[in-house]
Amino acid sequence: MHIQETFRALADPTRREILMHLSRQEMTIGEVTERFEITRAAVKKHLNILEEGQLISVHVQGRERINRLEAQGLSAVSDWIGYFDQFWDQRLGALKTAVEDAEKTKRKSIKGRI
Amino acid sequence: MHIQETFRALADPTRREILMHLSRQEMTIGEVTERFEITRAAVKKHLNILEEGQLISVHVQGRERINRLEAQGLSAVSDWIGYFDQFWDQRLGALKTAVEDAEKTKRKSIKGRI
DNA sequence: TTTATACAATACCTTTTGGTATCATGTCAA
């Protein structure tokens, strides 16, 4: 699927910051570039990668390219993370019935998840 | 914080596969290596990066190192993603009151998020 | 029709990344 592209896109701090900006309002490449201290070409590359990860969509309007935050990528990551919940739920169930496992199990981290 | 290390750790497909294996049972480095076709040294590097991202914890037992899935990293990512929910909620509210925006807004993707 | 603007695309550079190979260290068992 595209989950690899999405995780790759999220791995860079500049790209995550771009997503933060786009969450407040959609922007052209130029407007995004104003908010950083790198060249427009570098920003464009980041936007390409964000688009590949389905984290943004691009809408051409005349000579401008409007970049808009898109939910698909992030919800795919949410789903991926959700896969692990069942295992933590299992562990929690084990805690209830088997008290002797209490020492080995990290209660704090499990609680933080719920 | 450590969110950069966590996102970085999740960006590699081999590391995500390691997490999948560890979700079923904790393993030594050797046991993880058996499940891949790369060297033990490469696996060790991946495990180091997963530990930096607080996605696993390591427990020394004699001459063995037990690698265990840890919730902290993934819940940090969940929280990060959660930040965006408010903006999608806002957009959804706007949809309810302003029907003329219907064309511009991608309903499908918003729905998928809820 | 010019001219300025917003972007696309490519070549090039440096650093990081994922991998191997190799050697050193600590621990279990005979």
Added chain:
DNA sequence: TTGACATGATACCAAAAGGTATTGTATAAA
């Protein structure tokens, strides 16, 4: 003690990543 085993650590390599500079193209405006 000695050998086998599980791991740690380092040097090295090719490819990918993040960046700049430069050149080209399409569109808005004078």
